[in-house]
Amino acid sequence: MKKQNDFMENIRLDRNDLNFLRDMAIQQGIQYFNIRCTSGTTTLFSLLNGISKSSSSGIGKGFSVQAYTNGGWGLAVGKEFKKASIESVFNKASKLAKFSSKFSKGNYEINPTSNSKFYHEIKQKIPLLSISLDEKMRLLLEIEKDAHIDPKIVSTHINYSDGESEKISYNIFDQFIRRKESGLLLNMQVIAKQNGKQEGYFLNKGGLGGYEILLKSQKIALETAKNALELLNAKPAKPGKFDIIMDPSLSGTFVHEAFGHAAEADGVIAGESILADKMNTKIGEDIVTIVDDGTLEDQFGFTPYDDEGIKGQKNVIVKDGILVGFMHNLETASKMGVKPTGNARAMNISSSPLVRMTNMYLKPGNSTLDEMIEEVKNGLLCVGWTYGYCEITGQFMFKMAKAYLIENGEKTQVIKDAAISGLTLSVLKRISMLSKDYEMDPGHCGKEGQSISVGSGGPYTLIKDMVIGGQ
Template identity: 30%
Template sequence: MSDTDFRPLEDRISPETAVSLLREATAGADDGELFFERRRSEALVFDDGRVKTASYDASEGFGLRAVRGDVTGYAHSSEISEAALRRATGTARLAVGDGGGTWAEAPRATNRRLYTDADPIAGVSFPVKLDTLREIDAFARALDPRVVQVSATIAASIQEIEILRPDGVHLRDVRPMTRVNVSVILDQDGRREGGTAGGGGRVGLDGLLDPEDWQAKTREALRIAAVNLQAVPAPAGVMDVVLGPGWPGILLHEAIGHGLEGDFNRKGTSAFAGLMGQQIAAPGVTVLDDGTIPDRRGSISIDDEGTPSGKTVLIEDGILVGYMQDRQNARLMGVAPTGNGRRESYAHAPMPRMTNTYMLGGDTDPADIVADLKDGIYAVGFGGGQVDITNGKFVFSCTEAYRVQNGKIGAPVKGATLIGDGATALKKIRGIGNDMALDPGMGNCGKAGQWVPVGVGQPTLMIGGLTVGGSAT
């Protein structure tokens, strides 16, 4: 589908017809909405000295939802027409059945805009994007003769959503997203190691394609690769671990963030279910989910149900004080929605999801935290990880980590994995740095087969007694 195939929504279905069919679908329900989406995305990949991928995608569609109690009826279509909407109405009604529900109050209105509505794809010409990719490749190779491969990516997208409710509320949001990534591989005496750096947000491409920005990313990718060339096998055993600021917050996101989403706690399947008001973390630990930070990757002016995004305190000074909620789970738990109802696309029903989840900083100098580490690991970069929501157990692989002995940072290590469980790790935090930072804008979060962009952050932290899986004995 080309961009010229898109037509305004009112050209396909009259607002009066859409509202009428939506009311028919949600008769007797507690809640529901019609979610329209139009999305365009572009990705350019320059790999090994040539353009490897140049893709452009355009899609649109709608999702119709009717909610009654804990039951959801959902139908979606990539065809936006009255006929398709009538078919969806019949499907969604199957879950609602007969009888009368108590209709939920509509989301409150907001005029807040957290990011531009300009199309980042059109903001920079195609030749400029290609020239920038070539410049990144040449710059990386000129920095270090050991560079044997460079991969650079420029990605941009624009998502336009409209939410129509049976009570006549009509909401709209336009969400840009951009990102630049650089990966390099170094070869030294037959040993090859790689490094990756990147980031972006809900901003135009102009700033990301400024040489000062992409050169910094390229140098960082090269630095990580050079560190990994010197890495020795990681030790194994139970030891104290210091986590660096920023991106290591991904461990916080996975290990406890999902466990504080409303649906898992309503159903009692979270390791934190039933613990509201109790001490679940060390004193001084305060964790928030904040979708209101301007231009951030995880930010949303409104969520995918129309609720304005919020700044929700989850843990305050070690005490569990809040969960992240969509409309359905909030209603069933007798609390207010927090603006965390998110969906991957029109083809998915919303559910409670994180936005930008981070821990506030403390008052300790990060250098003092490292100096207090007698024998352990200092981890500043993470790759993939996984967590079991029911018990909070996690496994994370480190992409950049160092051995620390007697407070001195030693050789970099490779093959280190951190193993533990979120509930225990929270209570073993000691030492919270004054250097809280957010990640550079590269996070995606998966849940129930749906992926959404997110942000993470934290200060330097020391966690006692994590299991480190390594390759050394």
């Protein structure tokens, strides 16, 4: 049969097809520009109780030009990869930038990047294209069946998506990058019901690469179903303060939401970060080291080159409790007089690259989970994340999917999902133990209306005195 994306249009543009834009930039007084082109395909299957709710596929292509002059930025979007269309969109972006510059705070120079030409392709052990849609559907239906381990399981919902894309970017410094990306995401929700009480559980698997990711994720249904059944015996959390142990996925949510966003340099410059005046100062316990690493190939936030053409790198943000770095794009690095860190990422070509995390994690420690549980007299072992956020004051909230009560060093009753809140700078000083075990999770992060794929993780983390939103 035909493969799903054999019509994906390759982007035939090369560096020589785009360097006329550098002349246009000089003529129009544009100090910096980049053009980003993309062509890609996606496939989605959604199954409710093993029956297709929706199945779709589509292709998308387009490009955008971002221009900068005298403190003002402009972004315009086009569709056809033809010279006339690119010229026209460049002119629009140039006009928009000039308009912004009239009312901007002031000029700053964008520091040059290298003028190299790069190519990068995400490795697919089993290419998505080599597997027929029939085979993908067959496997999803098999996975769904695994959820029905008990008559109390009353409903299932699977969402599967995969996609491939080709991206090129070119900028005023004559830097040309071509990337081929591919990835897969699978999530599942299972509902269990007993005596009029219903509970649900949700799990998410995925990554960058090929079909091997789905093959590795086949136990998702069983895992989700077991959790849903367990929650039928769960009690609501009690309200108040508890010592909590966060599992690796929650530790990842914590460092991402409560800390990571405050270390993005655009927020620092805009006066919207609690870390603005904390560089080289002690902000956490000695055991706290936080890293953002775009080079982790098997993680969802892998960024070999960012959307401004900067090579992804490992950036240590907090070392032994001391704030040592921020994450940057070209603009913030230029404004702060430092090197860009490979963190300029955009949701799509219609969005400007913002300073975004890639794979952020809290470095593991030396303890075992059992040792940590023994330390807790009255607390919670919190498991799984649902979502979280942090406001610019450093007050954060994230939600656990479930928890276990810890009473006098022993794990006891299962507890329902609940919210955890704190103040970032205070909480970093209450982290008392970290486990040796460490895991990363795939996820999506939202900022200024843009959602991008990220990885986040860490060890089991013991924090004293956290406020839990119980009933």
